[in-house]
Amino acid sequence: MLVMGEVHTGLLQNSGEVAASTCRRLLGLLAGQTVRVSRRPIVHAVSPDRLTGVDCRLPSASQSRVRGVGTVLTRCSITGGRVVQGSSYVRIVRAAVDRRLPWSHYLARPGVMEVLGKAKPRDLSDGFTDDLPGDRLSGASAGRTRPDPARPDPARGDRGPGWSGSAPLDLGAISGRFVDLVQSSPLLDRRAPFKIPRTRLRWVAESASESGAPAIRFTLHNDQLRTLRLVHDGEFTPAVAELCEDLALHDWLLTTLLVIVERALTGGAPGPEAVAKLTPAVDHLLHLWMPAARVDETLTPLWESLERYPGFTRQWQSLVDRIRDQISVNMLTLLIRKGGW
Amino acid sequence: MLVFAISDKGGTGRSVTSTNIAYRHALQGNDACYLDFDFGSPTAGAIFSVSSVARGTRAGGLHEYLRGELTEPQRIDVWAESDREGLRVKPPGAGRLVLLPGSEGGGELSTVDDEMANRCVQLFSRLEEEFDLCVVDVSAGRSFTAEMILQATVRLPAVPFRWLVYHRWTRQHIIAADGLVNGADGLLDVGARFGHDPEVLRERIRFVRTAVLESEAAELVGLRDEQRAWLSAYDGELRELAGRHGVGRTAMLGKVPLDPILQWREQLISDEDVLATKIANAETAAAFEDLAKKIMDDSAWEGL
Numbered sequence: 295m296l297v298m299g300e301v302h303t304g305l306l307q308n309s310g311e312v313a314a315s316t317c318r319r320l321l322g323l324l325a326g327q328t329v330r331v332s333r334r335p336i337v338h339a340v341s342p343d344r345l346t347g348v349d350c351r352l353p354s355a356s357q358s359r360v361r362g363v364g365t366v367l368t369r370c371s372i373t374g375g376r377v378v379q380g381s382s383y384v385r386i387v388r389a390a391v392d393r394r395l396p397w398s399h400y401l402a403r404p405g406v407m408e409v410l411g412k413a414k415p416r417d418l419s420d421g422f423t424d425d426l427p428g429d430r431l432s433g434a435s436a437g438r439t440r441p442d443p444a445r446p447d448p449a450r451g452d453r454g455p456g457w458s459g460s461a462p463l464d465l466g467a468i469s470g471r472f473v474d475l476v477q478s479s480p481l482l483d484r485r486a487p488f489k490i491p492r493t494r495l496r497w498v499a500e501s502a503s504e505s506g507a508p509a510i511r512f513t514l515h516n517d518q519l520r521t522l523r524l525v526h527d528g529e530f531t532p533a534v535a536e537l538c539e540d541l542a543l544h545d546w547l548l549t550t551l552l553v554i555v556e557r558a559l560t561g562g563a564p565g566p567e568a569v570a571k572l573t574p575a576v577d578h579l580l581h582l583w584m585p586a587a588r589v590d591e592t593l594t595p596l597w598e599s600l601e602r603y604p605g606f607t608r609q610w611q612s613l614v615d616r617i618r619d620q621i622s623v624n625m626l627t628l629l630i631r632k633g634g635w
Numbered sequence: 636m637l638v639f640a641i642s643d644k645g646g647t648g649r650s651v652t653s654t655n656i657a658y659r660h661a662l663q664g665n666d667a668c669y670l671d672f673d674f675g676s677p678t679a680g681a682i683f684s685v686s687s688v689a690r691g692t693r694a695g696g697l698h699e700y701l702r703g704e705l706t707e708p709q710r711i712d713v714w715a716e717s718d719r720e721g722l723r724v725k726p727p728g729a730g731r732l733v734l735l736p737g738s739e740g741g742g743e744l745s746t747v748d749d750e751m752a753n754r755c756v757q758l759f760s761r762l763e764e765e766f767d768l769c770v771v772d773v774s775a776g777r778s779f780t781a782e783m784i785l786q787a788t789v790r791l792p793a794v795p796f797r798w799l800v801y802h803r804w805t806r807q808h809i810i811a812a813d814g815l816v817n818g819a820d821g822l823l824d825v826g827a828r829f830g831h832d833p834e835v836l837r838e839r840i841r842f843v844r845t846a847v848l849e850s851e852a853a854e855l856v857g858l859r860d861e862q863r864a865w866l867s868a869y870d871g872e873l874r875e876l877a878g879r880h881g882v883g884r885t886a887m888l889g890k891v892p893l894d895p896i897l898q899w900r901e902q903l904i905s906d907e908d909v910l911a912t913k914i915a916n917a918e919t920a921a922a923f924e925d926l927a928k929k930i931m932d933d934s935a936w937e938g939l
């Protein structure tokens with residue numbers, strides 16, 4: 295029917311870039327299984343998938359009470375030894391029967407949630423992307439489920455989770471907790487080079503066979519929250535989730551660079567102080583920009599359409615130029631003052 | 636940096652001073668947030684002039700978060716939501732100023748379980764990722780809230796934190812502030828029980844004197860010579876008392892003068908209040924500004 299996901303992206307809480315071997319250990323904490331590490335074009339480590347059992351209400355734009363049972367798939371990744379992501383998603387399908395089945399049934403379908411009773415895909419996806427808990431910064435969070443990956447995983451038990459009543463599906467809470475687990479590792483020194491909020495990207499993917507031509511729409515809701523709706527060719531594959539993760543990563547990089555430039559260049563006059571605030575960006579962020587580096591070929595047209603509008607790379611490049619200009623001008627001024635020019 | 640604001644007695648000026656520190660810190664270009672952990676009377680909203688949460692919030696407060704009823708507590712962007720016009724625009728160069736309100740009618744914590752301490756750890760750890768300064772108003776006296784914080788900070792060994800103990804400049808307040816830190820079931824005692832090294836913890840605690848009448852203050856102008864002489868002598872006695880109780884100058888981070896406007900109303904002191912309308916004293920704003928700097932300045936926290 296459709297796939298819903300939420301990616302949380304943040305700065306790894308360490309003073310310097312973390313080595314690939316450490317990334318492996320950081321992500322190994324989550325599951326103890328193999329962590330996949332690729333080194334080209336940038337070091338990227340991904341944890342194995344973890345399952346969280348859920349039996350809860352699904353988001354619905356019409357406020358209908360729709361119950362879903364199944365397992366959410368989550369994984370964590372670290373890019374460039376610097377950026378951590380927690381990514382959860384779930385494929386929503388219609389259940390064959392209108393009651394909950396033995397838990398083994400759901401365990402045999404990892405990352406799938408079965409909807410008991412009637413539900414319209416459109417209603418669910420609108421509910422998920424439009425009814426945003428933190429949309430207004432002051433809006434109370436509606437997220438009331440509290441999965442805790444540190445506790446024995448309900449998905450692995452043979453009884454599964456209990457019906458959580460009115461609590462809606464909260465993929466963000468699951469992703470957030472996984473990021474917390476990595477950030478709280480004693481392998482990290484917690485002396486990050488700057489303070490920066492995490493961003494959250496909520497996404498819904500539908501197949502073109504059900505919803506018309508391939509398309510992608512990216513929306514900024516507030517400083518931290520984004521939504522992405524996409525229609526892809528063919529069946530859903532994990533490559534779609536990877537596309538969303540890549541977009542979330544680059545959106546976070548861009549958002550973060552904007553914040554750093556604003557901090558450095560508003561208020562005071564440009565000068566050594568501004569440059570001091572810009573250097574962490576140069577040291578830790580600029581080399582991480584590699585849009586679509588790991589995106590499946592069949593999906594690159596979607597990335598490309600976002601490059602046309604809103605134009606991620608264009609904005610990134612102009613910020614990078616601005617930072618470089620500030621730094622060179624400042625260097626020149628220093629040299630001239632010292633009489634060395 | 637996490638900063639825990641506590642006092643032995645109620646009504647010392649803990650909330651007014653702490654909110655002003657967060658405000659000044661944001662004006663200095665840093666991202667600051669304020670957590671209202673005074674669950675019995677969460678009134679920070681009133682001081683920030685956010686009337687919708689003047690007595691705490693109805694849904695999404697910290698109390699509910701700690702009880703596990705929500706995954707993330709409500710946040711209020713003070714620059715966007717304050718009712719005071721002068722606060723409603725973020726000054727150029729200022730950082731974020733965010734309030735996490737308590738729950739209206741929440742009540743003091745009546746116990747702390749492991750789950751609650753874990754949620755507290757998660758909250759502090761996430762906020763510290765994105766804010767330069769997180770001020771936590773802990774409420775007055777020995778409480779489960781203070782206990783929970785001592786527990787949580789043991790589990791966050793790499794996260795820097797400091798405590799500010801507020802007291803007024805009176806005999807009773809000086810003795811009480813000492814007791815809260817050094818006495819039985821005081822911060823050091825309870826902290827050690829949860830695994831803090833008391834000597835390390837002591838280095839992270841400083842005192843702040845509130846509503847202090849300085850001998851040159853304008854308020855003293857109308858006094859008779861005898862009164863002034865007595866005040867001056869008594870001030871000396873208090874200083875001596877404070878020294879004996881470990882609340883003396885070396886353990887003090889700063890002091891805030893008595894300001895008539897704060898006696899009338901709990902509020903943030905803006906530069907406009909000092910320079911344009913002139914309802915507040917420049918010394919008061921300067922004291923808040925000084926505290927907002929010293930709170931992060933390691934040299935102000937070197938060994939006693």
Ligand SMILES: Nc1ncnc2c1ncn2[C@@H]1O[C@H](COP(=O)(O)OP(=O)(O)OP(=O)(O)O)[C@@H](O)[C@H]1O
Pocket residue numbers: 642644645646647648649650651652673676774775845846847891892893894895897898899900901902
């Ligand atoms: N520097 C000051 N000069 C004059 N009055 C002050 C000063 N600081 C605080 N006050 C006033 O003292 C009273 C108590 O202050 P505040 O509410 O901040 O104390 P508190 O310690 O948070 O109290 P509670 O324990 O009830 O929460 C308030 O009316 C406040 O305006």
Ligand SMILES: [Mg+2]
Pocket residue numbers: 649650651673
């Ligand atoms: Mg108070």
